[in-house]
Amino acid sequence: MSKTGAIILAAGKGTRMKSDLPKVLHKVAGKSMVRQVASACQRAQIDELLFVVGHKAEEVKNALGTQFFYALQEPQLGTGHAVMVALPILPDDIDTVFVLCGDTPLLSEDTLKAMAAQFAEQKATCTILTAEMDRPFGYGRILRDPLGRIKGIVEEKDATDEERKITEINAGVYCFHTDSLRLAVADLQNDNAQGEYYLTDVVKWFYEHGKLVNSYLASDTMEILGINDRVQLAQADAVMRHRKCIQLMKDGVTIVDPNSTYIEMDVQIGQDTIIEPDTYLRGDTVIGSHCHIGPQTDISNCKTGDGCRIFRSVLVDSQLGNACQVGPFCYIRPKTVLADRVKAGHFVELKKTQVGEGSKIPHLSYMGDAIIGAGVNIGCGSITCNYDGMNKFITQIEDGAFIGCNTNLVAPVVVHKNAYIAAGSTINKEVPEDALAIARARQENKENWQRPQKKQ
Ligand code: UD1
Numbered sequence: 481m482s483k484t485g486a487i488i489l490a491a492g493k494g495t496r497m498k499s500d501l502p503k504v505l506h507k508v509a510g511k512s513m514v515r516q517v518a519s520a521c522q523r524a525q526i527d528e529l530l531f532v533v534g535h536k537a538e539e540v541k542n543a544l545g546t547q548f549f550y551a552l553q554e555p556q557l558g559t560g561h562a563v564m565v566a567l568p569i570l571p572d573d574i575d576t577v578f579v580l581c582g583d584t585p586l587l588s589e590d591t592l593k594a595m596a597a598q599f600a601e602q603k604a605t606c607t608i609l610t611a612e613m614d615r616p617f618g619y620g621r622i623l624r625d626p627l628g629r630i631k632g633i634v635e636e637k638d639a640t641d642e643e644r645k646i647t648e649i650n651a652g653v654y655c656f657h658t659d660s661l662r663l664a665v666a667d668l669q670n671d672n673a674q675g676e677y678y679l680t681d682v683v684k685w686f687y688e689h690g691k692l693v694n695s696y697l698a699s700d701t702m703e704i705l706g707i708n709d710r711v712q713l714a715q716a717d718a719v720m721r722h723r724k725c726i727q728l729m730k731d732g733v734t735i736v737d738p739n740s741t742y743i744e745m746d747v748q749i750g751q752d753t754i755i756e757p758d759t760y761l762r763g764d765t766v767i768g769s770h771c772h773i774g775p776q777t778d779i780s781n782c783k784t785g786d787g788c789r790i791f792r793s794v795l796v797d798s799q800l801g802n803a804c805q806v807g808p809f810c811y812i813r814p815k816t817v818l819a820d821r822v823k824a825g826h827f828v829e830l831k832k833t834q835v836g837e838g839s840k841i842p843h844l845s846y847m848g849d850a851i852i853g854a855g856v857n858i859g860c861g862s863i864t865c866n867y868d869g870m871n872k873f874i875t876q877i878e879d880g881a882f883i884g885c886n887t888n889l890v891a892p893v894v895v896h897k898n899a900y901i902a903a904g905s906t907i908n909k910e911v912p913e914d915a916l917a918i919a920r921a922r923q924e925n926k927e928n929w930q931r932p933q934k935k936q
């Protein structure tokens with residue numbers, strides 16, 4: 481079986497980003513640009529991906545992982561040189577190879593699939609992704625012969641005034657017959673305005689050797705946007721987020737205002753969930769169906785069941801069961817696990833805490849490193865004192881316990897089943913099952929108390 485591959489050029493520095501981070505690692509909709517390109521290739525069922533790395537190569541490789549091929553291009557002598565370096569590393573059984581850039585995050589798998597289909601159908605040697613641009617400045621222009629056949633690509637810097645008027649541009653994405661590409665690349669020269677080996681020169685070589693080069697016109701010019709600076713980065717981010725919202729809405733999610741909703745690419749949301757404005761859903765977040773999220777909520781890497789209500793809250797790296805109620809103004813910190821029907825109300829902070837089914841923490845509490853059973857009520861203002869300045873300790877509250885308002889639970893401590901704690905207690909000893917614990921000074925009333933007087 482023949483295989484397809486992709487060579488993704490990611491060796492450049494990206495000077496105009498003005499950044500310590502390599503350009504291709506800047507994120508669009510929560511995912512680095514080069515990963516977005518890789519994902520599009522994978523969704524288009526391209527078998528093997530090879531990245532050409534150079535500037536901060538180790539950083540780029542670490543971000544992408546070990547499941548890909550890498551070619552090191554050092555120094556960077558142009559796009560043709562990048563492909564020269566890559567081809568010897570490309571596995572031999574790949575007979576169709578894409579070349580694309582790591583800085584075009586909006587490229588879709590549909591376009592790659594359509595290019596591959598046309599390439600195969602017309603038995604082309606090279607299919608070039610092209611676009612019609614009103615303002616083609618900066619792009620390579622497509623040159624055609626009198627019969628309309630593509631005979632070359634000329635870079636802006638090498639073009640004549642006449643050629644600069646051409647509005648058909650090279651998007652920098654190609655599909656090649658691998659063996660032909662190997663032959664053409666071996667003949668590349670760098671006698672041009674930039675002294676670089678241009679990949680685009682292979683097109684002229686194919687034309688002169690009687691090979692078929694055709695073009696596939698991008699339906700949406702945004703798809704080919706190459707990101708060079710942070711203004712374009714923000715533009716791409718907006719397009720990507722919009723695409724994500726459209727996809728979710730088509731799948732049955734209500735998004736009240738897509739323009740103020742920031743949902744990253746890998747987030748999943750169930751049907752009939754409503755997302756209100758100014759909400760951020762990030763990372764690997766999975767939201768169930770029939771939930772109501774927002775307004776003003778920020779959720780990162782959390783998983784929720786169905787029917788949850790979460791508003792004006794921040795949730796990080798945690799899990800919620802079904803029908804939980806969270807907020808307003810709740811902060812759920814990493815490794816918190818809420819069972820079904822848990823309430824974490826306003827001004828509640830939970831950290832690394834498990835809460836059992838139906839338990840309620842309605843207001844003004846901090847629970848950290850706690851294991852809370854089912855049917856527990858945590859009164860207003862109660863906190864775990866889980867940290868002695870050096871170490872963290874666990875607080876255990878068993879099923880059915882009632883924690884009175886303003887209780888301090890000094891960990892490590894266990895409150896057993898159905899125990900009852902009087903309001904205002906500082907608990908530092910185990911409370912037995914069904915017991916009442918009172919740990920506060922007894923009230924004393926002084927009758928006819930004379931208030932202090934102001935000095936004359
Ligand atoms: C290239 C095309 C141009 C096309 C445009 C589309 C060439 C000569 N020109 O120009 O026709 O219209 O893309 O965006 O190919 N890179 C390397 N190693 C290098 C040089 C570049 O890995 O030695 C990488 C860069 O990191 C970048 C990509 O290749 O991701 C494109 O390089 P860039 O210099 O931006 O090419 P353009 O001048 O935009």
Ligand code: CA
Pocket residue numbers: 706
């Ligand atoms: Ca570019």
